[in-house]
Amino acid sequence: MALMITDECINCDVCEPECPNDAISMGELYYQIEPDRCTECVGHFDTPQCVEICPVACIPTHPEHVESRETLWQKFQRLQNAQSVAH
Numbered sequence: 001m002a003l004m005i006t007d008e009c010i011n012c013d014v015c016e017p018e019c020p021n022d023a024i025s026m027g028e029l030y031y032q033i034e035p036d037r038c039t040e041c042v043g044h045f046d047t048p049q050c051v052e053i054c055p056v057a058c059i060p061t062h063p064e065h066v067e068s069r070e071t072l073w074q075k076f077q078r079l080q081n082a083q084s085v086a087h
């Protein structure tokens with residue numbers, strides 16, 4: 001599943017640099033996660049790093065982006081390939 005940030009976010013800035021996929025960015029009012037880039041940290045870490053570090057626990061799974069571990073793994077590989085093409 002991709003994760004999402006709710007309006008409980010206090011814009012503390014700590015999650016953005018922790019994301020290995022650059023999926024987190026500042027939105028209009030609070031931080032947001034780009035579903036196409038969030039692998040729930042699959043491929044990089046055992047646990048979602050943003051969830052680990054968020055002080056207000058405002059990062060649930062995205063109900064419209066329910067994905068299996070296999071799908072997340074494929075997304076990870078797609079992102080890796082895109083990165084190697086870009087560099």
Ligand code: SF4
Nearest residue numbers: 019038040041048050
């Ligand atoms: S779960 Fe991992 S990949 Fe997804 S937004 Fe959080 S840190 Fe980034």
Ligand code: SF4
Nearest residue numbers: 009010012013015054
């Ligand atoms: S760590 Fe949590 S509160 Fe802080 S910016 Fe990220 S989502 Fe918002």
